[in-house]
Amino acid sequence: MAKNFDLKIALVGNPNSGKTTLFNLLTGLNQRTGNFPGVTVDKKSGKMKLPDGRLAELIDLPGTYSIYPKTLDEQVVQDVLLNPKHPQHPDAVIVVADASNLKRNLLFFTQIRDLNLPCVLALNMIDVADRRKLQINLRSLTIDLGVKILPTNSRSGAGIELLKQALTEELPRPKKAFYPVRPLAEQTIDHIKEGFDLSEDYRAYQYAQQNKRLSFLSDLEKEEIEQIKKKNGFYDVPTQSQETIGRYALISDIIDRNIKTAIEGSSSLSKKIDQITTHKVFGYLIFALILLVIFQAIFAWAEWPMNLIENTMAELTAVTKSLLPQGVFNDLITDGVLAGLAGVVVFIPQIALLFGFIALLEESGYMSRAVFLMDRVMRSFGLNGKSVVPMVSGMACAIPAIMATRNIENWKDRLITIFVTPFMSCSARLPVYTLLIALVVPKVDVFGFINLQGLVLAALYLLGILAALVSAWVLKIILKTDLKGYFIMELPSYKVPKLKNVGLTIYEKSLTFVVEAGKVIIAISILLWVLASYGAGEDFENAEAIVTQKMADGSMGEDYEVALSAYKLEHSFAGTFGKFIEPAIRPLGYDWKIGIALITSFAAREVFVGTISTIYSIGASEDDELTIKERLSEEKNPWTGGKMYTPALGYSLMVFYAFAMQCMSTLAVVYRETKGWKWPIIQTIYMSAFAYLAAWLTYTLFS
Amino acid sequence: MKNITQLALNEKGIIKGFTNSDLSVKLMEMGCLPGVEVSLQLIAPFGDPLAIEVCGYQLSLRKEEASSILIEE
Incomplete structure (x- = not known):
């Protein structure tokens, strides 16, 4: 597949710079999701036809604030850009920068530029910059930065064709580095350049800064760099500080020269909305309300498409059964494969709805407010504000939820989140609950208006949440680590979500x-x-x-x-x-x-x-x-x-299913995400023991 | 020494330095540089985390992290 492309182009940029929207505009619907080789980070790529007829593979790299990775996803950006032999190593790079927040966005751009990769700068969200009355002098900015700059508006699509056009022309490689790192570590850079046959100072400097993290270096090479650093007195953190300060000093000058601002600061409307969404009463009320709407949707709206899928699969099975000759093969296909397939596809409506809501919340900018609001509470249980997203997703399905833990930087927080997410009542528990509730819970109203069956269902969900929180709290005490995680997160301005995204x-x-x-x-x-x-x-x-x-x-x-x-x-x-x-x-x-x-x-x-x-x-x-x-x-x-x-058996079974692992796919995902069998095994034993004891207790209490 | 957590809501201050060098690298990448103006924008319920405005955007961070950013008096 890769061989059919004339060139590879990578799309990089800060989170919230409209990068994904731009990617969707550039590729249309010609996208595919895969994995980067060797890691489980999702790789999004798409076909892009350039005006000169060439076909480019556009790779959407995870959003990052700098070349120094903090999370697994960001590590990929570094791997792809720094390793010329990486299968996704690009021939050209589009750096997307939020024009309304240019200073911070330019830091990453200058790092890419100094790697001497052919690049263009897409000045995105130019409409927001206009609204904030920012006057950007493009001509002089182009001269100062030394690359082509294309203003784009990924909401309206303006500037996209010009950006594509720019990619057909030869992209100038600036002769001089934007920020010369040489004075920071002359000998180290020279030694590495010589030893690894590199031509750019910044590339060699990156080898020194990140030798332990670069996956394409062998252990021997990593050690070799370590020795060079030791010999020349190269210390990572102070040098990186100097680099960052130096880059920002140059960027500040350029911004002052080329951009005139009428109003200072971020959007005032966003600030007004924040007063409500992070309010100590309304904030939690709004969050609770949003969750309520999501559940309502997952359970009520997903019902008819699920029935439709179930019936279609049943018909398909019946037809297959009658078409294939009687025998073992027929049984294997219908009772084995098709039955398994039916079990998967029936969940698509619920999963799709849940992801739709999560995408809406993220696109609008609300999600980071929910994280902000919940962090303190979650932290008392050993979790993190960012655990909110996986745990909410866990109510649809633990598999994508566990994959969503990747943006939690701290390993301990991430591990605890992975560990407890399967306790959240996922949609696969619903058929079990529904059957058992119908069987043992009488259809009566309590207090005249609350349906008892519904109440039991709600209690089961609550049990799952409680088990997750208690387990997280226990793990927080057991797991000892010196690694301190941080919680430094941008609160993007609110936006109207783009439905296409x-x-x-x-x-x-x-x-x-x-x-x-x-x-x-x-x-x-x-x-x-x-x-x-x-x-x-x-x-x-x-x-x-x-x-x-x-x-x-x-x-x-x-x-x-x-x-x-x-x-x-x-x-x-x-x-x-x-x-x-x-x-x-x-x-x-x-x-x-x-x-x-x-x-x-x-x-x-x-x-x-x-x-x-x-x-x-x-x-x-x-x-x-x-x-x-x-x-x-x-x-x-x-x-x-x-x-x-009896009710005792029914409740005992419900409690068992509320807590027990009982999901091979979750195990497989945990294995993938924790890179080993240790955690999935501990998790299964823990959850099964928890379920067994709780079910026994329930049975004893009710009989 | 005054740090960001001691600012009142909407009060502005100029960053002077950091008390934690590992954290400062990340904070500087995000635009919190010595000499830059910041203002305290939001305090979450229970007093933690906080959100500050820096470089024209909003950044949220925990109280503990914010207390590592020193402010000129």
């Missing part, structure tokens, strides 16, 4: 979810299908004969099929295992049948419902909740002879 985010995140979670869920579904369809021993081998014998009336119709599949499941590997663990789950009130469901739903919680309906031989044709509910309420307890699904 929101739409693209929804598309992109939903796709990531389907692909990432889908892979695991389908694989596990196939494995579970094998475990549930095959068994060892005579009972399984002779299932047909035994069931035929049992069916007194000798009927061979649907009743026979249903009885046969239930009998087979009982004697399959999964069934054998369910019986094996029965003693362990007995204290929670569960029998081996529920044991099977616990095992199969380890792949994903919602599998519980499907497994239960198979175990209790609910015919596929009547596979709707009402019949499952009816069948379950008739089930007899093997030990007492009374009702099996």
